[in-house]
Amino acid sequence: MAKLRIKVETDLCIGAASCVTVAPIFFALNEENKAFVKDPGLQEKPFVHERVIEVTPEQKEEILLAAQSCPTLAILIHDDETGEQLFPAP
Amino acid sequence: MRNIDYLIIGSGIAGTTAAETIRTIDQEGSVVIVSDEPYPLYSRVLLPKYVLGDIPRERVFLRTLAQYDKKDIELMPGVVVAAIRPGAHEVELDSGDILKYGKLLTATGGRPRKPDPCPPGAHLFRTIDDADAIRGDLAQLPVGSDAAIVGGSFIALEFAPFFIRAGMKTRMIFDSKWMFEWLLDEKSARIIEEVLMANGVEIIRGDGYAALVGGSRLVSVRTVSGRTIPADIAGIGVGIQHDARTVNEFLETGAPDVWAAGDATYFFDLTVGRSRHLGNWTNAMEQGRCAGQNMAGRRTAFHAVSSYSTSIFGLHIAVIGDMAHEPGTTEKIIGDEKSRDFGRILIRDGKVVGASLLGLLKERAEITQMIRSGDVAEAFRPPS
Numbered sequence: 001m002a003k004l005r006i007k008v009e010t011d012l013c014i015g016a017a018s019c020v021t022v023a024p025i026f027f028a029l030n031e032e033n034k035a036f037v038k039d040p041g042l043q044e045k046p047f048v049h050e051r052v053i054e055v056t057p058e059q060k061e062e063i064l065l066a067a068q069s070c071p072t073l074a075i076l077i078h079d080d081e082t083g084e085q086l087f088p089a090p
Numbered sequence: 091m092r093n094i095d096y097l098i099i100g101s102g103i104a105g106t107t108a109a110e111t112i113r114t115i116d117q118e119g120s121v122v123i124v125s126d127e128p129y130p131l132y133s134r135v136l137l138p139k140y141v142l143g144d145i146p147r148e149r150v151f152l153r154t155l156a157q158y159d160k161k162d163i164e165l166m167p168g169v170v171v172a173a174i175r176p177g178a179h180e181v182e183l184d185s186g187d188i189l190k191y192g193k194l195l196t197a198t199g200g201r202p203r204k205p206d207p208c209p210p211g212a213h214l215f216r217t218i219d220d221a222d223a224i225r226g227d228l229a230q231l232p233v234g235s236d237a238a239i240v241g242g243s244f245i246a247l248e249f250a251p252f253f254i255r256a257g258m259k260t261r262m263i264f265d266s267k268w269m270f271e272w273l274l275d276e277k278s279a280r281i282i283e284e285v286l287m288a289n290g291v292e293i294i295r296g297d298g299y300a301a302l303v304g305g306s307r308l309v310s311v312r313t314v315s316g317r318t319i320p321a322d323i324a325g326i327g328v329g330i331q332h333d334a335r336t337v338n339e340f341l342e343t344g345a346p347d348v349w350a351a352g353d354a355t356y357f358f359d360l361t362v363g364r365s366r367h368l369g370n371w372t373n374a375m376e377q378g379r380c381a382g383q384n385m386a387g388r389r390t391a392f393h394a395v396s397s398y399s400t401s402i403f404g405l406h407i408a409v410i411g412d413m414a415h416e417p418g419t420t421e422k423i424i425g426d427e428k429s430r431d432f433g434r435i436l437i438r439d440g441k442v443v444g445a446s447l448l449g450l451l452k453e454r455a456e457i458t459q460m461i462r463s464g465d466v467a468e469a470f471r472p473p474s
Contacts, residue, residue, distance in 0.1 A: 015406065016135060016399050018372040020455065033406050033451050065379075068110075071103070071135035071371050073152055089157060 002060050003080035007050040008035045012074035019075060023066035026053070027075075035074070052080045091188045095119030096385060097181060099171055100197035103371055104352030104378035106131040106153065108195050109163045111382025119192070121163045124183070128168040129218065130155055135371050137221045138248050141228075142255060150218060176345035192347065193385045197378060199353045200332030200369065202245070205299065211308030212324040215245050224252060227323050233257035238311045238321035239291070240299045242269040245327025247282075247402055250291050252325065260291045261319050263311065265298025273413055274434075274446050281430055281448050285405045294319075299328075334367055339391040341381040349385055351377035360393045361461065362412040362443050368396050395462045405430060408454055411444035411461040412436070419443070425450055433457075441465075 006026070008019075015033035019026075025040050030047045037051040055063065067075035067087040077087040096112050098105045101123050109121050131153040139145045158165045170184040174194070181189045202214040213224050237253035239246050242264030253260040266272070268279035283293050297313040302324065304310070311319040335343045335350040339358045343350050352374035356365045376394040383390040397410040419438045425431040431449035435442055435457065442460040447453065 014135065014399075015401070015451075016372065017397065017454075017458075018375065020458075021372055021376070021394065021397070024455075024459070028455055029451060031451055033401070068107075069372070069375055071133045071152075073133070089160070 001054050001056060003052055003054050004060060004063060004086075005050070005052045005076075005078040005080040006037045006063060007076045007078075008037060009074045009076065010034045010049055012072045014072055014074075016071050018069040018071065019066040022069045023062045026059075026063055027066055091190060093120075093190045093192075094122045095192045096121045096195075097189055097191035097193070098123045098195045098197060099125075099174075099181070100195075100199060100352070100354075101125030101127060101129070101131060101165060101167070102134070102197060102199050102352060102374065103131065103152075104199075104374040104381070105195065105197035107375050107378030108197060108351060108382035108385070110161060111379045112386045113161050113163060115383070115386035115388060117162075122166060122189070123158075123163065124166045124169045124171065124181075124189075126168065126170045127217065130158065130165060130167075132218055134216070137215070137218065138251070140218075141221050141224050141252055143225075147218075147222075150221075174348075176348050179347065194348045195381050195385060196335060196343075196348070196350045196354060197352045197374075197381075198333065199374075200330035200334075202326070203329045203331055205240075205302050205326060205328070207302060208326070209302055209304035209308045210306065211304065211322065212240075212302045212326055214326050215248060216330075224325075228252060228256050231256070231258070231322055234259065235322040236320040237261070238263065238319050238324040239327070240264070240302075240311060240324055241327030241329075242266050242271070242295075243273070243327060243329075244398070244400065246325065247286075247327075247400065249325030249327065250286055250289070250402065253323070254290050258323070261294060262286070262291055263294040263297055263299060263313055263319060265296065265314065267296055269293075273409060277427055278432055278434060278446055278448055281427055281432055282402065282405065282407065285403050285430070289403045302326075330369060332367075332369075336365065339393070340384050340389060341377060341392055342384070349381045351381040357392060359396075359412065360391060361395060361464075362414075362438075364412075364414075364416070366412065366414075370396055370398055372397065395458055397458065406447075406449055406451060408447045409445070410447070410454070410458055411442070413444045413446060424453065 013034045036047040132151045136150045173182040235258045237258040237260045239249045239262040300314045301312045332354045336356045341349045353369040373396045380392040399408045422435045424433040433447040433450045436444040441464045445457045
């Protein structure tokens with residue numbers, strides 16, 4: 001299991017929802033048409049744009065794909081244990 | 091003559107995603123992208139924000155050249171393909187060079203239809219070069235200049251904020267009866283038009299352009315009915331020409347070892363059971379991924395729910411799935427026009443197949459899921 005810090009930069013998010021298409025368990029749009037991060041282990045509220053979540057390797061892959069799919073690069077992924085930025089790759 | 095294992099024509103989101111997908115599966119084969127544009131992947135979706143000056147130019151790029159190197163993907167920018175010979179597994183470049191491929195992906199997108207003549211001051215809007223040109227022109231025209239928008243669909247919509255924010259007298263003309271006539275019902279279109287008019291755009295329906303008038307510089311647009319619309323600048327959005335290839339659900343073209351992905355395909359949509367064309371970022375990305383998987387030996391059917399999403403002067407517009415009125419399609423309306431939360435849901439064979447939504451953000455995820463799963467919520471069952 002890995003710990004990922006997932007953040008949606010809301011001023012870059014335009015609500016294209018490709019992250020929702022790729023990883024609907026982890027991303028959804030709120031009432032302002034901005035993406036927020038879901039933790040599948042918790043209830044949907046509160047709508048937060050940054051979360052640390054423990055994920056399996058398959059889930060990590062899915063989340064990275066979602067970040068990659070964003071047409072405005074609004075999703076940032078860090079390894080929460082090492083602090084390394086995983087996406088966008090520096 | 092060069093031998094390349096995986097050759098991709100087109101460096102947009104479909105081609106780039108395909109290349110990156112192939113590389114995650116096959117770390118050994120050579121992967122080469124050729125593109126007639128001189129840039130790494132950039133976001134067409136971010137171009138409007140760049141034109142408006144809301145983001146700097148560097149922010150539009152989604153990849154750096156170093157990121158291609160790191161993945162061992164070779165990008166050949168500024169290269170034009172002259173011919174493709176599938177029988178010989180060859181691609182000939184403008185330079186005369188021959189590339190011999192093991193597998194080929196065409197992800198060439200499309201080019202905007204260009205009026206003839208198209209005097210300086212009349213702008214297409216597809217590439218970052220187009221965006222640079224629009225910015226340049228807007229910067230040198232005074233407030234109060236006349237601006238014309240030619241067209242009544244997505245690109246035409248993008249031009250409205252550019253001209254309104256620049257303080258220009260803006261008129262939109264199109265030959266259809268209402269905006270998005272090919273995609274949306276009249277009520278939805280009127281809501282969009284009212285938002286544009288409330289923000290200062292004059293809309294002239296049912297009268298398309300006959301000619302763009304001007305010599306060294308655009309002066310006006312002459313309509314089919316003979317009206318002259320003064321124009322110091324014009325935004326042109328009258329469709330795309332693309333060499334769309336028909337592909338099956340595995341994005342195979344039928345020519346041996348040739349796939350196609352993105353805007354330049356007529357693809358078989360498993361969700362709705364028919365072939366369609368779609369010019370949309372997310373769809374192109376998903377097709378790029380699917381094509382890459384198939385090229386690298388993982389047979390995968392393309393099965394994704396398409397959606398357009400945009401917003402104009404605060405009005406959110408989403409079109410999901412298939413909006414074609416095939417026989418047997420019924421519709422359900424949700425919301426109401428006055429509140430500008432207005433949705434039209436299309437149902438066929440007991441399943442939700444498509445939806446157009448103005449506002450209604452909460453409903454968007456639920457409806458998308460219904461289209462994806464094929465389930466029909468009780469509320470959308472046709473009366474028996």
